[in-house]
Every structure is written in structure tokens, then in C-alpha cells.
Amino acid sequence: MAANSRLTIAAHALAWLALARRRGQEVLTSEQVAASVNTNPVILRRSLGDLRRAGLVTVRHGAGAGWSLAREPEAISLLEVYDAVDAHPPFGLHHTEPNQECPVGKGIRPALSGVYGRVEQAMRRELAQTSIADVLRETLVH
Amino acid sequence: MAANSRLTIAAHALAWLALARRRGQEVLTSEQVAASVNTNPVILRRSLGDLRRAGLVTVRHGAGAGWSLAREPEAISLLEVYDAVDAHPPFGLHHTEPNQECPVGKGIRPALSGVYGRVEQAMRRELAQTSIADVLRETLVH
DNA sequence: ACCGGGTGTAACAGATCCTGTTGCACCAAG
DNA sequence: CTTGGTGCAACAGGATCTGTTACACCCGGT
Structure with a gap:
């Protein structure tokens, strides 16, 4: 499969919001985020909507609308x-169903459910150890 | 949904070959394996073909053809x-490509490649710790 | 009270992948 | 040479993901 890229898109958006905040720009529109990710704004609204439902970002409507981080980037883990x-x-x-x-x-x-569960737990432990601040720092090195 | 089920099919086939061997049946046809997995024999030939290329099973052609484990089930890891x-x-x-x-x-x-690489390593470490013999033992408990 | 920029969401197209199926060439033991 | 089974190509149906268009709705500013 081609694995899907949702985690990548979401992490990109959050890192970009974190950098913009550091530069004094608290709010970004989906179009501004989409310009960095290089895709359609609707894709970003879908991802940012997921992040909003999870409480990781907030959204403003009306004039001057857009998205902001709901927490410090150090406090948002990739998990x-x-x-x-x-x-x-x-x-x-x-x-x-098998025979x-x-x-x-x-x-x-x-039997396999047990194994797969352990594998996913290992994945989750690893994801929990990286924050958006870490991602942004690594990103700016390159 | 949607992750693919290839690892599941392959593990199922190997566990079944391991149990059949223990019962004195060294060789199974793709049709016999497919009967346990409850799918088409061609699906099994594809998976078993992958396993053969990796050296995990052997195949016999001609009359009395079929598949056997190439090693003891204890020596085959899920990785x-x-x-x-x-x-x-x-x-x-x-x-x-992003902007x-x-x-x-x-x-x-x-930056994300680095994170994803660490996550996959964690997955691989976990998969390496389970053998086909482990899977078969867990399977027979249920 | 209206205007207008932006969000929320549905609907659809194209691409890709996975499973399942059919068909047939090829192989080797008996 | 017969025959049961593998190897592989080709195709259909379904699912999912990305990308796109379209449009209702929201609310700050004027």
C-alpha cells in the first residue's frame, strides 16, 4: 500500500504553526498552511479538523479566521x-473468517492479535517520545 | 481498515505447515493450506512463493507436489x-514535494524520515522476538 | 445590518492497491 | 506419457487516499 501520509501532513502543519507562532504570527489560514505542504487547502482543513477534535489546535471563524496551536509544541507528542x-x-x-x-x-x-498488539505498543512508545518541538528542531537543521 | 493481511496469511500458512509436520505430514499443497485460511489457492501460492524466495519454505513439483518448512518453526521469526x-x-x-x-x-x-525509521526499528525488534513456534503454541491455546 | 474572507462538508474523479478468480504453460514423479 | 500441482499473467470488484469543485454557514469589521 502505499501507506497513507496523514501523520506526515498533520505533523507538517503543526510544525509550521509552531514556527509561525515563534515568529509572532499566531494564526494561519488553511491556505497558508497548504502553501507550505504544497497541496489543496481542503486537505489541510480535513487534517486540521481532526487535530481540532483532538484538542491540539483551535480555530477562529469570521474575518481574520484561521488556526492556532492549542498548546506549546513541547507538549504535543506525535502519539x-x-x-x-x-x-x-x-x-x-x-x-x-478462517476455517x-x-x-x-x-x-x-x-494469537496474531496478541502479537500485533505488542507491536503496536512498541510503535506507540516510540511515537510518544517525540514532540512537535522536536520535529521542528530537526526540521530546521536541514 | 485496511492494512493488508499478507503477514497474517503467511504466518497462518507457516503455522499450519508446522502443525502438519508435527503430525507426520511433511508436505501440503496450496489447496490444503488454502482450505485452512479459507481463501483461493492462488493467494497462497503467491504468499508461499514469497516465503520460498526468502528461504523459509521449500516446494516440490510434479506428482506428490507441495510445500514444506525449510527450517524448524523455532528458527523462523515473524520479522x-x-x-x-x-x-x-x-x-x-x-x-x-513540499514547498x-x-x-x-x-x-x-x-526530519520525519528519522522519526519513522526509529518507529520501524521498534516494530522490527518486537517482530523479531516472536517465532512461528510461538505463534503455533499461542494458536493451539485458543 | 450587511460584506467578505475563511471554515465545514459533501460529492465526485483518478490513481493505486488488495483480494479473488480464471486460464494456461510448465514441471516431475510414477 | 499421464496427471496432479505449481508459476504466472491478466482481469474484475472493492476499498482507500489524494485532490478538486461547490456551496452553506459563520462572524469580525465596517
């Missing part, structure tokens, strides 16, 4: 972003 | 299976 954009887990189980007459078919799904 | 079926990494970068005029657009991809 929260990952949960906000609801990326699907890396491994899927069988599409059709329940076969001992392997009967027990394989719970 | 090898994962690499054999070539699942794509969990996170994708931008589809279109290189923007400092965030310029540096975000290498």
Missing part, C-alpha cells in the same frame, strides 16, 4: 497526532 | 516473514 488522525494499524487480520474446523484456523486470529 | 512478504512501512511521506521556499517544507521530510 497524540497519530491518534488524532486515526491512521489504521499496520497489520490486518484475515478478510474472510474453524482446523485448529490453526480456529486459534490463529487471537 | 523474517515480514521482510519476506514485503509489507510497506506504516507511514508515508508527502505525495508531492522548498518554506523552512518547514524544506526540512520536514528528512
